[in-house]
Amino acid sequence: MKKKNTIADLLFNNRFWKSVFRHDYPDNDLSRSEAMTSNLFLHIQSVKVHTNTIRPGYTLGLGLISFYLFIILTITGVLLMFYYIPSIERAYNDMKDLEFAVSYGIILRNLHRWGAHGMVAFVFFHMCRVFYTGGYKQPREFNWGIGIVLLILTLFLSLTGYLLPWDQLAFWAITIVANLIGTSPPESILGASLRYIVVGGREVGQNALIRFYVMHVIVLPLVAAVLIGVHFWRIRKDGGISRPAEE
Amino acid sequence: MDKKPEVVIFPKNPSKTYGLMELIRTRSFQIEKGPDNTVTSWPHLLFREMILFMFVFIVLMIISILFNAPLEEQANPSNTPNPAKSPWYFLGLQEMLSWAHPFWGGIFAPTVVTIILILAPYFDRSQKGVGVWFAPERKIANLLFTILVVLAVGLIVIGEFFRGPNWQLFWPWNMPSPH
Ligand code: HEM
Numbered sequence: 001m002k003k004k005n006t007i008a009d010l011l012f013n014n015r016f017w018k019s020v021f022r023h024d025y026p027d028n029d030l031s032r033s034e035a036m037t038s039n040l041f042l043h044i045q046s047v048k049v050h051t052n053t054i055r056p057g058y059t060l061g062l063g064l065i066s067f068y069l070f071i072i073l074t075i076t077g078v079l080l081m082f083y084y085i086p087s088i089e090r091a092y093n094d095m096k097d098l099e100f101a102v103s104y105g106i107i108l109r110n111l112h113r114w115g116a117h118g119m120v121a122f123v124f125f126h127m128c129r130v131f132y133t134g135g136y137k138q139p140r141e142f143n144w145g146i147g148i149v150l151l152i153l154t155l156f157l158s159l160t161g162y163l164l165p166w167d168q169l170a171f172w173a174i175t176i177v178a179n180l181i182g183t184s185p186p187e188s189i190l191g192a193s194l195r196y197i198v199v200g201g202r203e204v205g206q207n208a209l210i211r212f213y214v215m216h217v218i219v220l221p222l223v224a225a226v227l228i229g230v231h232f233w234r235i236r237k238d239g240g241i242s243r244p245a246e247e
Numbered sequence: 248m249d250k251k252p253e254v255v256i257f258p259k260n261p262s263k264t265y266g267l268m269e270l271i272r273t274r275s276f277q278i279e280k281g282p283d284n285t286v287t288s289w290p291h292l293l294f295r296e297m298i299l300f301m302f303v304f305i306v307l308m309i310i311s312i313l314f315n316a317p318l319e320e321q322a323n324p325s326n327t328p329n330p331a332k333s334p335w336y337f338l339g340l341q342e343m344l345s346w347a348h349p350f351w352g353g354i355f356a357p358t359v360v361t362i363i364l365i366l367a368p369y370f371d372r373s374q375k376g377v378g379v380w381f382a383p384e385r386k387i388a389n390l391l392f393t394i395l396v397v398l399a400v401g402l403i404v405i406g407e408f409f410r411g412p413n414w415q416l417f418w419p420w421n422m423p424s425p426h
Contacts, residue, residue, distance in 0.1 A: 026289050035289040042293070048285040049292050052378065061299050068303045092321040099318070110311035118307065120336050131392050134377040134385055141368035148365050155336055162334050171322035172331035176341060183349040203324065244378035246284075 044232050052243035058133065059241060062126035066154075067228065069119040074221065076112040084164065086213035088206050091166035116158050123154045135242040143234040146227055153224045160216035163209060174212070175204050329412045338406030339399055345414050360395065 011017070012025035023034035033047040052058055083102055084094045098105035127147060130136055136144035163174045182195035200207025235241065286292075333341050343352025367388075376382025381389060411417040 029287060032287040032289045035293075042288075045288050045292065047288055049288050051284050051286060054286065054292050054295055056295070058378075058380075064296060064299055065303055068300050069307075072304065072307065088322070095318055099315075106315060107308075107311050110314065110316050111307060113316035114310050114314070115307055117335075128392075128396060132389060133380055134382060134388075136368045137374060137377050138368065138372065144368050145365045148361060152361070158336065159334065165318055166322045168319040168322055168326070168328060169317060171324065172328055173333045173337075176331055176333045177337065180340070180344065180349060180353040184354055185350055205324075242378045245374070 044229075044236060046236060046240065050240055050243055053241045058243075060125075060129055062122055062129050066119060066122045066126050069115050069122060070224070070228065073112060073115045073119065074225075076108055076115065077217065077221075079108055080112055081217060086164065086209050088166060088209055091164060091209065095165045095167070112161075116161060120154055120158050123151050127151060133242060137242075139238045140234075140242065143231060143238060146231050146234065150224065150227055150231065153220055153227065157216065157220045157224065160212040160220065163204075163212045164216065166209065171204060174208065178204060178208075330410060330414050332406070332410075335403055335407055339402035342402045342406040342410070 008025070017025070021035070022038050024031045026032040026035040036042045036045060036047045080098070083098055083105065085091065095109070098109050102108075130144065130147065159174075159177065163170045178195055178199050181198055182191045184191040184194055196202070198208070198211070199205075200211050332338060340353050340357060343356060346352055371388050373384070376384035408419045408422075409416055411422050417423070
């Protein structure tokens, strides 16, 4: 590439840039395709996409918004873990500390809480978009199924997080859900033992808190992250986002 | 392995001595390529994705600055709120719990709906109307799905706004304050 001594050249046309990205600044079709194929994070997307894919009125960006909320939740969630101890003696006070003692702690908590509500809503909206555009049909049947599992995972991620503040809202909401699990028939055998496994005892207490915590911060996010990876990979393998048949 | 037959994009008319060609403005070779309605992901898709991320983050930040997440009194097993409600996304289930034996509304109904949804694409196999919002060819499928959505959202709305102490029905504006 010829040096032109512009600011853009100074930023993009140097050895450091090249050492990181392994190609020139993407301003022609060759380097633009390299921008996608030589980047670990981008190569899950194809070099070229159909114009229908980038039409905002088609996907409404709903799947992507779900994904972004998941990312924001992961980051704010890790930060919250620095301040939160899953013990029934401390959990509630840690929430108070986040609000009154930790700098910007309340913003952190709000981002996580509203982001979680948002994710439940947007995953649902995304499912509606896929249905109303017929995006679940062959060859995307399996990805639709993965999507359903992701929706359920999202609900359980939200639910397990709901107990962690250990306030009245949390305690009684989880008690209701635990009782619901207890009604799986036959109640005295399956229901009772399922409830016992989920709560870790007869009543919602310390055992329930640590179980919900471990599910919330490790097990469910890990499974969700892997499945989101599969979901994206399948979008590409299924030929990109659905679109009207061409003439 | 079979060799793929070569796709001829602009077939030549054997009685003509000339072929079809056109001059177009582009940055790379377009020989032997037909029009394909694609654009490079960089920058067309990637820039849109980045802008959407910034938008999502800014909106969430504004909401988080304006509204605080709820935090009630510390959990107290001996003080049962009336009514005790689950998070909004499970309120539809909780609403159904009050109708019959909890198993039917709470476990049976959601399981059946999940199975139907997962299997739907294997039964609804026509390719007509794919890629179009509310395609007229898909009226029945869309109608059935809409019924499901209205039920799911409706039950949540009832559970959230119309259920008061002892899970009785109240108008939202007549709702007795808790405890
Ligand atoms: C954690 C939850 C989810 C994430 C992060 C996610 C992400 C995405 C993204 C980014 C796309 C690309 C198109 C778009 O943005 O709309 C997509 C497409 C798709 N999603 Fe999801 N999704 C999730 C849940 C679901 C659910 C609940 C379903 C359905 C039950 C689903 C089914 C599909 C299908 C079938 C496609 C391909 C659609 C087409 O080609 O038109 N996904 N998903």
